[in-house]
Amino acid sequence: MLTNDPQIEFWFDFGSNYSYLTTMRIEALAAAQGVRVLWKPFLLGPVFKSLGWTTSPFVLQKEKGAYVWRDMQRQCDKYGLPWTQPGTFPRRALLPLRVALLGAGEAWIGAFCRRIIQCNFVEDREIDDAALVGEILTALGLDAAALIAAAGTDENKLAMRAQGEEAMRRGVFGAPMFFARDEMFWGNDRLEDAVAWAAGHVAPRIVLA
Amino acid sequence: MLTNDPQIEFWFDFGSNYSYLTTMRIEALAAAQGVRVLWKPFLLGPVFKSLGWTTSPFVLQKEKGAYVWRDMQRQCDKYGLPWTQPGTFPRRALLPLRVALLGAGEAWIGAFCRRIIQCNFVEDREIDDAALVGEILTALGLDAAALIAAAGTDENKLAMRAQGEEAMRRGVFGAPMFFARDEMFWGNDRLEDAVAWAAGHVAPRIVLA
Numbered sequence: 001m002l003t004n005d006p007q008i009e010f011w012f013d014f015g016s017n018y019s020y021l022t023t024m025r026i027e028a029l030a031a032a033q034g035v036r037v038l039w040k041p042f043l044l045g046p047v048f049k050s051l052g053w054t055t056s057p058f059v060l061q062k063e064k065g066a067y068v069w070r071d072m073q074r075q076c077d078k079y080g081l082p083w084t085q086p087g088t089f090p091r092r093a094l095l096p097l098r099v100a101l102l103g104a105g106e107a108w109i110g111a112f113c114r115r116i117i118q119c120n121f122v123e124d125r126e127i128d129d130a131a132l133v134g135e136i137l138t139a140l141g142l143d144a145a146a147l148i149a150a151a152g153t154d155e156n157k158l159a160m161r162a163q164g165e166e167a168m169r170r171g172v173f174g175a176p177m178f179f180a181r182d183e184m185f186w187g188n189d190r191l192e193d194a195v196a197w198a199a200g201h202v203a204p205r206i207v208l209a
Numbered sequence: 210m211l212t213n214d215p216q217i218e219f220w221f222d223f224g225s226n227y228s229y230l231t232t233m234r235i236e237a238l239a240a241a242q243g244v245r246v247l248w249k250p251f252l253l254g255p256v257f258k259s260l261g262w263t264t265s266p267f268v269l270q271k272e273k274g275a276y277v278w279r280d281m282q283r284q285c286d287k288y289g290l291p292w293t294q295p296g297t298f299p300r301r302a303l304l305p306l307r308v309a310l311l312g313a314g315e316a317w318i319g320a321f322c323r324r325i326i327q328c329n330f331v332e333d334r335e336i337d338d339a340a341l342v343g344e345i346l347t348a349l350g351l352d353a354a355a356l357i358a359a360a361g362t363d364e365n366k367l368a369m370r371a372q373g374e375e376a377m378r379r380g381v382f383g384a385p386m387f388f389a390r391d392e393m394f395w396g397n398d399r400l401e402d403a404v405a406w407a408a409g410h411v412a413p414r415i416v417l418a
Contacts, residue, residue, distance in 0.1 A: 071395070173276070
């Protein structure tokens with residue numbers, strides 16, 4: 001099935017390390033296949049809580065956690081991305097997520113998200129910080145004060161909460177998560193598959209063997 | 210660092226669905242890069258128990274479990290592999306794992322493992338079954354009765370237990386797991402990376418960006 005307007009939903013949290021890999025890669029990959037990215041920032045913490053986890057599985061499961069940091073280094077080397085293991089994990093990202101929600105349909109969303117998530121996973125800085133978010137918005141030529149004020153309105157706070165509820169309703173249990181033509185794909189490892197699916201290059205069932 | 214004899218350890222359980230994808234793919238992939246596969250059958254259940262899980266995370270976490278079956282269908286379509294969601298999961302595989310441990314260094318190990326794991330994930334049959342294991346060994350031209358008897362000796366039972374203890378000591382927390390030049394890689398999604406690492410095609414640190 002080919003659609004006239006192929007698109008992929010990208011659900012992410014700036015605190016999620018595998019969301020870092022995807023945030024840095026998705027726009028170029030999707031554009032190469034004529035697929036539009038719908039940016040879907042959400043708070044992963046409440047989703048984990050709804051699943052009975054008090055924090056990231058990478059913190060709860062020490063063996064997996066130790067592996068994940070080594071895996072991130074290798075993956076970043078593979079993709080040619082810089083990497084620093086953050087001193088705090090998972091990092092709170094409420095304000096930048098609220099700004100991303102406001103800007104989800106704007107031309108600057110990709111650049112904003114890349115800059116924020118690099119502050120977390122390359123520069124090891126706190127990102128739930130109005131000064132930092134303001135600097136980044138200003139550097140993008142935007143009205144930082146107006147955007148930060150709009151991010152903090154009751155309307156936008158409720159929209160952020162609704163976004164999280166939609167994530168849970170649709171079965172999101174981690175990040176990054178993709179939706180392409182009603183199919184859900186989990187993890188940066190499925191980014192290429194999800195984009196191909198969105199572009200209509202993958203039929204729903206091809207069994208070659 | 211290039212070694213004269215590149216090799217990759219492949220740790221697996223016949224009850225593990227992502228081990229199915231790797232079991233079907235690893236020999237051809239490794240051979241293409243001149244890498245020898247060291248087959249490392251082990252019981253995943255005791256490892257999960259040591260981590261505090263009573264069964265597979267895909268059973269314990271319903272949302273993830275539902276996703277995994279859809280993911281398996283899509284992955285099998287992508288790799289051109291047949292797929293049937295098993296009626297029992299995770300399936301006990303003690304006898305075939307003990308036979309695989311006996312045969313780990315033999316020329317028939319790959320064919321045996323592929324046949325057993327297909328019985329689980331294509332034919333939806335119980336695999337911890339002496340009749341089935343015997344049929345498969347016989348079809349491979351082997352002395353089924355002798356191998357099944359050897360699989361059940363105290364010596365081999367202790368070797369199987371030691372294999373599981375080695376897995377835990379080395380930090381294995383799931384399957385498939387790979388070791389290549391002292392690096393641990395988790396999951397079928399890392400098979401290509403692990404083989405390339407084993408072959409020495411990946412330097413320990415390449416940062417392109």
